[in-house]
Amino acid sequence: xxxxxxxxxxxxxxxxxxxxxxxxxxxxxxxxxxxxxxxxxxxxxxxxxxxxxxxxxxxxxxxxxxxxxxxxxxxxxxxxxxxxxxxxxxxxxxxxxxxxxxxxxxxxxxxxxxxxxxxxxxxxxxxxxxxxxxxxxxxxxxxxxxxxxxxxxxxxxxxxxxxxxxxxxxxxxxxxxxxxxxxxxxxxxxxxxxxxxxxxxxxxxxxxxxxxxxxxxxxxxxxxxxxxxxxxxxxxxxxxxxxxxxxxxxxxxxxxxxxxxxxxxxxxxxxxxxxxxxxxxxxxxxxxxxxxxxxxxxxxxxxxxxxxxxxxxxxxxxxxxxxxxxxxxxxxxxxxxxxxxxxxxxxxxxxxxxxxxxxxxxxxxxxxxxxxxxxxxxxxxxxxxxxxxxxxxxxxxxxxxxxxxxxxxxxxxxxxxxxxxxxxxxxxxxxxxxxxxxxxxxxxxxxxxxxxxxxxxxxxxxxxxxxxxxxxxxxxxxxxxxxxxxxxxxxxxxxxxxxxxxxxxxxxxxxxxxxxxxxxxxxxxxxxxxxxxxxxxxxxxxxxxxxxxxxxxxxxxxxxxxxxxxxxxxxxxxxxxxxxxxxxxxxxxxxxxxxxxxxxxxxxxxxxxxxxxxxxxxxxxxxxxxxxxxxxxxxxxxxxxxxxxxxxxxxxxxxxxxxxxxxxxxxxxxxxxxxxxxxxxxxxxxxxxxxxxxxxxxxxxxxxxxxxxxxxxxxxxxxxxxxxxxxxxxxxxxxxxxxxxxxxxxxxxxxxxxxxxxxxxxxxxxxxxxxxxxxxxxxxxxxxxxxxxxxxxxxxxxxxxxxxxxxxxxxxxxxxxxxxxx
Numbered sequence: 036x037x038x039x040x041x042x043x044x045x046x047x048x049x050x051x052x053x054x055x056x057x058x059x060x061x062x063x064x065x066x067x068x069x070x071x072x073x074x075x076x077x078x079x080x081x082x083x084x085x086x087x088x089x090x091x092x093x094x095x096x097x098x099x100x101x102x103x104x105x106x107x108x109x110x111x112x113x114x115x116x117x118x119x120x121x122x123x124x125x126x127x128x129x130x131x132x133x134x135x136x137x138x139x140x141x142x143x144x145x146x147x148x149x150x151x152x153x154x155x156x157x158x159x160x161x162x163x164x165x166x167x168x169x170x171x172x173x174x175x176x177x178x179x180x181x182x183x184x185x186x187x188x189x190x191x192x193x194x195x196x197x198x199x200x201x202x203x204x205x206x207x208x209x210x211x212x213x214x215x216x217x218x219x220x221x222x223x224x225x226x227x228x229x230x231x232x233x234x235x236x237x238x239x240x241x242x243x244x245x246x247x248x249x250x251x252x253x254x255x256x257x258x259x260x261x262x263x264x265x266x267x268x269x270x271x272x273x274x275x276x277x278x279x280x281x282x283x284x285x286x287x288x289x290x291x292x293x294x295x296x297x298x299x300x301x302x303x304x305x306x307x308x309x310x311x312x313x314x315x316x317x318x319x320x321x322x323x324x325x326x327x328x329x330x331x332x333x334x335x336x337x338x339x340x341x342x343x344x345x346x347x348x349x350x351x352x353x354x355x356x357x358x359x360x361x362x363x364x365x366x367x368x369x370x371x372x373x374x375x376x377x378x379x380x381x382x383x384x385x386x387x388x389x390x391x392x393x394x395x396x397x398x399x400x401x402x403x404x405x406x407x408x409x410x411x412x413x414x415x416x417x418x419x420x421x422x423x424x425x426x427x428x429x430x431x432x433x434x435x436x437x438x439x440x441x442x443x444x445x446x447x448x449x450x451x452x453x454x455x456x457x458x459x460x461x462x463x464x465x466x467x468x469x470x471x472x473x474x475x476x477x478x479x480x481x482x483x484x485x486x487x488x489x490x491x492x493x494x495x496x497x498x499x500x501x502x503x504x505x506x507x508x509x510x511x512x513x514x515x516x517x518x519x520x521x522x523x524x525x526x527x528x529x530x531x532x533x534x535x536x537x538x539x540x541x542x543x544x545x546x547x548x549x550x551x552x553x554x555x556x557x558x559x560x561x562x563x564x565x566x567x568x569x570x571x572x573x574x575x576x577x578x579x580x581x582x583x584x585x586x587x588x589x590x591x592x593x594x595x596x597x598x599x600x601x602x603x604x605x606x607x608x609x610x611x612x613x614x615x616x617x618x619x620x621x622x623x624x625x626x627x628x629x630x631x632x633x634x635x636x637x638x639x640x641x642x643x644x645x646x647x648x649x650x651x652x653x654x655x656x657x658x659x660x661x662x663x664x665x666x667x668x669x670x671x672x673x674x675x676x677x678x679x680x681x682x683x684x685x686x687x688x689x690x691x692x693x694x695x696x697x698x699x700x701x702x703x704x705x706x707x708x709x710x711x712x713x714x715x716x717x718x719x720x721x722x723x724x725x726x727x728x729x730x731x732x733x734x735x736x737x738x739x740x741x742x743x744x745x746x747x748x749x750x751x752x753x754x755x756x757x758x759x760x761x762x763x764x765x766x767x768x769x770x771x772x773x774x775x776x777x778x779x780x781x782x783x784x785x786x787x788x789x790x791x792x793x794x795x796x797x798x799x800x801x802x803x804x805x806x807x808x809x810x811x812x813x814x815x816x817x818x819x820x821x822x823x824x825x826x827x828x829x830x831x832x833x834x835x836x837x838x839x840x841x842x843x844x845x846x847x848x849x850x851x852x853x854x855x856x857x
Contacts, residue, residue: 089219093254118791128196196223240272252792316819320345363392397439410455414804427452466495489520495610514547518631569634571599597625601636
């Protein structure tokens with residue numbers, strides 16, 4: 036008998052199958068609702084011959100990454116670098132399916148019979164095809180009343196990277212209820228597969244699965260891990276899933292059991308328990324935290340984290356996020372630990388607030404508040420490895436203006452600081468700005484005549500202790516400072532030269548507040564206000580010479596002259612200024628100080644020479660710059676009103692900067708500055724290498740000479756590395772060594788293993804609090820041993836190591852991505 040293909044519309048039957056299958060696969064969590072089973076004797080024999088359940092089905096769609104069908108996906112969704120194969124389903128994840136209610140189904144079969152008075156049948160290679168969706172079966176039957184549908188014989192459904200198989204589906208078209216047994220599924224995008232003994236669609240929105248599994252491990256081996264649940268209920272209406280009797284298996288051995296778990300199956304935010312975290316440290320002991328997410332409203336939520344630290348006791352942390360319709364967004368977070376037994380039974384706490392509001396295209400505002408009970412809080416209790424202890428916690432409100440009047444930017448802010456270390460002297464604590472107004476206006480031609488105006492008005496306030504008030508030498512005044520700077524420059528540039536003359540007029544006015552005036556009048560005859568005006572002239576000029584050939588070479592000589600007359604500013608307060616650092620670019624700036632408390636006197640000339648060498652592929656093989664400043668007068672304006680030898684020297688020492696891209700993988704950088712007497716003031720050398728096999732090496736040396744009132748001593752070596760030792764193993768480390776104090780400020784050593792569906796990292800770390808005096812015998816380093824386990828496709832128990840390395844190893848993100856996704 037010769038069979039023929041028939042094409043015809045059969046929407047009731049297609050709707051039955053598609054509603055059952057597609058309706059239960061709305062989200063990535065519902066893939067396991069798609070079925071597969073074996074019913075006849077021949078298929079039972081095939082099942083017995085399989086090495087694992089569903090072998091024939093899974094291996095049909097798990098292909099080598101070098102296969103043409105895998106390459107056609109252009110590297111998308113190809114899975115972990117350590118998987119030899121990848122899932123390729125008939126319809127790619129990028130193909131979106133139309134709504135079954137609105138789609139037209141084209142049905143193809145070897146045989147089709149429609150009986151309005153009895154059962155209608157499609158038989159032999161049945162294919163129901165819609166845009167972005169396919170269903171295959173050996174036989175499909177629908178009853179006379181158009182109520183019950185039955186599909187038999189390896190029923191498969193493919194849609195948007197999802198593929199499922201079942202040998203039989205029974206479905207009630209009117210109640211939209213049905214069930215299927217022994218189901219297998221594949222999710223290409225999640226690189227996952229699994230099975231369920233029974234799947235029942237109990238209503239339009241609820242699917243119940245019994246004895247269901249989930250894993251991202253390759254199908255051709257016993258899974259390294261899998262999740263198995265006695266019962267999974269998926270509720271499309273609420274967007275939540277519930278599991279009961281859930282177990283995590285590692286190599287078929289149950290290692291974790293969760294009686295009940297609630298999880299999301301779509302993008303809606305819902306209340307539930309998040310992934311717990313655990314760790315160990317030498318001062319805290321064993322730690323466990325269980326965050327609970329609270330979806331309070333569509334525009335605000337909270338996370339409450341009960342936390343237990345073995346040696347310290349219970350702690351509570353919280354975070355509240357909010358989004359307003361017209362007033363911006365923000366978050367509030369903090370923590371509380373009562374009677375810390377490792378900290379003299381003191382209560383430990385912190386509180387933070389951050390709010391941002393883009394009012395319109397021109398105005399924006401932000402608010403920041405930070406509080407901590409002590410200087411050791413963040414080192415002892417903060418879970419974030421990227422957190423760095425700041426001595427002074429900022430509290431500020433800012434109102435910003437830009438993008439309105441062309442060339443105009445402005446800011447109004449109120450700023451204060453909380454100094455965490457009570458032993459810090461008042462003179463070393465920062466001033467509060469109550470408030471400060473900043474304005475910059477630039478207009479004219481960037482290639483011609485240009486005008487610029489800078490303005491800074493601030494009221495600086497510092498609350499002084501009784502000791503400081505009694506000690507006149509350490510008294511810190513408070514008051515208002517008004518700074519104005521009006522400049523005119525002409526920018527002349529062409530391909531081979533530039534000449535930029537500039538004339539400016541600068542003014543600083545200081546008005547002491549009442550408390551300061553009363554105190555100063557008791558001890559001296561200081562004026563209640565002070566005013567200084569200084570004109571200034573600068574000329575910046577240079578030439579560029581190029582030579583083309585196999586390599587492109589450029590030489591740029593540069594000369595910079597600055598003149599400003601001396602105005603006596605002895606006794607003027609220093610609210611927020613500091614001496615500028617020494618580097619090549621600083622040679623060509625008239626500003627010796629950062630801040631607006633002093634108007635520099637200048638009469639100097641800086642000369643510099645830069646050389647660059649570019650190869651044929653554009654790498655800058657060599658860039659070197661050397662320069663020096665020559666003074667025609669002593670510098671008489673000082674921050675601390677005390678002269679030193681540097682203010683009377685006729686010239687600086689040479690300043691040198693060198694960098695080189697020795698290859699696409701190897702970069703070298705070095706900087707050095709000498710004083711006039713030949714002593715080296717500072718130097719640093721950095722080497723950076725990234726290999727093509729996921730290896731990375733960084734070495735840096737940084738030195739700063741102790742120059743009183745100018746820069747503090749600093750002498751440290753920093754090194755880090757990542758080195759693969761096999762296809763799956765790599766070791767990594769970071770060290771920061773203080774040569775001044777002969778102590779390791781921080782060191783970290785870890786090992787990482789990556790497999791197709793899982794990974795593990797174990798590392799040890801020793802470090803000091805940033806604010807600790809390492810020479811104090813009572814100060815001991817903090818030590819921790821941590822483990823990070825990642826079950827790919829499910830999530831990780833801990834993500835601290837990656838965050839830690841990201842902040843300490845230059846280039847870690849790029850290397851880590853190439854290692855895990857090659």
